[in-house]
Amino acid sequence: MARRRITQETFDAAVRENMEEFEMDPDEALREAVEQFESQGVDLSCIVKAVPAVSTDDKQEEQTHEVLQALDSLRIGQDSAGVKDVTADIKRFTEHCSLGFAQRYLAAQKDAYPVILSYCKKSMEEQESVLTALSALAALTDGQPDLLDAEGQQFLLNVLNKYKADSSVTRVAICVMRHCCLKHEQNRQDLVKGGVLPLLTGAITQHSGCAELVKEGSAALRVMTFDDDVRVTFGHAHEHAKMIVLEHNGLKVLIKAAQAHLDNTSVLSELCATLSRLAVRNEFCQDICDLGGLKLMMTLLADSYETADLVRQVLSAIRAIAGNDDVKDAVVNAGGVQLIVIAMNRHMGNSAVCEQGCACLSVLALRKPNNCKVIMENGGALAAVQAMKAHSDSVNVQKQACMLMRNLVARMRNLSQPILDMGAEALINQALQTHQDCGDLGKAALRDLGCKVELRELWTGKHGSLTR
Template structure:
């Protein structure tokens, strides 16, 4: 059987056998964007609950299987055929109703049967909120992924979008619960497409504009923006057409001290080219637009202490997503971004906050890609502060990787910076990291990359590192970790050794 694209619909005969596949992805696409669409791999065929039940029934009636065997055989056969059975309720037809088998279906059935948000009594609205919170809990539980798939397959996205449309903006608790439940079930391209086709972007934007005084509602709304935009270029485009960037700028200026963490996450997702169906993403242009209207500057102010500590990593990730070219990176530095980050790195070390430390180092590496910023970082003591961080988190390979990544960026095409890095102690750090974390392929690879930049234009550094045992460590990493092969080979070559391919 040939698998078709995501969202395809399988035609089946009365016995549940797949006869043909209708590729339902195409539809009407907007503008030139989908002219650049590509199919990177075959996607699973979506099969209906009715077709699945029919196959189980056929196994029992025509092939004489007992119920458990018939069910297991149907699951195995469809999986081997490339069918998407996520969200399918694995039941024996006739033994139990879907609502009895799945609590998700039961909750959805009750939501669909409810009187709705308009005209309902206080008790009715309270019941709706309870059902929405229960649905969210089910989709966020240990089996949340499967529950979310069941919800989407049984009309959950459309039901919740319709509920949000029917609610008054003053019904903030109800709307917040509805949006939180919606964000918990949007997890893949199928669910984001259902959200888009239900006019979800416009509905959510209207709620965000009308409920901008309620932090809980804003947090829930931007959680939906982030979830729905992930992996879907058309949804990102829809939100940008609705001027989500201007709304974000307004809210950031007005709500800096309010903990709306999902707002930063929404920025990061909107500016991430993560839709494998398109050849050229438009998010690079979105990043420049975010910078042009002043969002980068507002984010710098947020990092100065106006954002709650719990949201600081998300704010760093958002600013990193905006910093897509040299001009923007220099602008962030000119507005004090590097000074703020170095201060945050110091504080993260003092507070033993690994998440903040990693986020700040990662953003600093992005800004350091600008040659102008390289000098600023060194002048502000960036090398020393980063090295101090590795001492504080000496047993955390991920922090050491971020520090070495930063130095790799700062020493690129800069022999003066490489000399300074060796003087501070990064040659020793590379050797120690490779000795301490031999099983971490990423640590070994990052050490090799940093060593290359430390020696490629600084022959005096080669002798130091070779005397410290760099060759043996690099060759061992090359043999042990396939991911290190290229970096290790180049490091041995740049150390001046002839047999670098050995």
């Protein structure tokens, strides 16, 4: 059931009443208001939980929060002032929008977007000014993709075209675009039609030495492959991924960028995450391998296995490209199984690494008896069992471990007893009892391991003849 919501004005009035009627000090008044509304089941996620500044003139109360004071100053100079004249106010607005979603939401409710966009367009010819205005737009649109309109889309495309050589402006413009495409399918489609994909891959290539821009560009490409807008029945995620690869050489661009930042784990994590989103066709998986992507991933697993987030993203990428049967063999032949098991054992306390590790081994084992043998010999099944014990509360770890065990024995029945000897049956039964979502995978694993399992018929037809 949806929780109740209130306006910022209602919340501010309650705080002021606590101060004036009950003579509370500001901090106590604020705390009391928060507790009062939360006890009534009110959602305060979009409310600025701060004491409004006392106004010295006749301004309305809603203008007393600092983010709105800055916005009011910008609105006053909107028609006459240039960006340089109001730089301090824009930076103050940006700073307060960056404090949290509630500040950004309040500003948007008071029509901040057209004000900030007008300064963005006004600043187009001056690098420092456009950077200042774009930063404000980036802060405002974070979590609010619906703000972007056709005018804003065209402005972003114009900036990316005009300032191709400037890494700072390009990076912030891409950041705005990423914010506005997250959970917004129409913005994605409109910007792709407007030609944003070659601008993104071109920016990564041209500024391959700029770590922050490479990260931002890679993240923006990845967002273009999302299908996360619940308002849309069918998105263009798959089509966008194909366009990035086939029309804009995205795989080569990303792998070359990774090779230029082998000492930067955050950049490498970002690039691996994007590569995994682009491995949507069998031939793309092979292309990643042929372009040196698999060798890169093996190197990262071997050299950077201490870094949990990078390990997780590398495993996710290997899982994606191993959908290709030839790549499965290439991973195993390159020593991938040993490296995956080492990474899992090193980060056994990290559920995300364990989940991706089990999923990786599961994909490598699928339809590949020889790979199953290698996985068993290198402790893959044992690592999965340990992961199930360590993360009994994680449904995803349990599901992936069950899938791995099933794939290991599906064509290699002789592996069933060694896996059972590790205590797999009790762990799978525990997962079935704890997590409803494990039902199908858990029962399939028990069945293929030769264990007793209750398979319930969901529907059975009645005997009898069919009549016309």
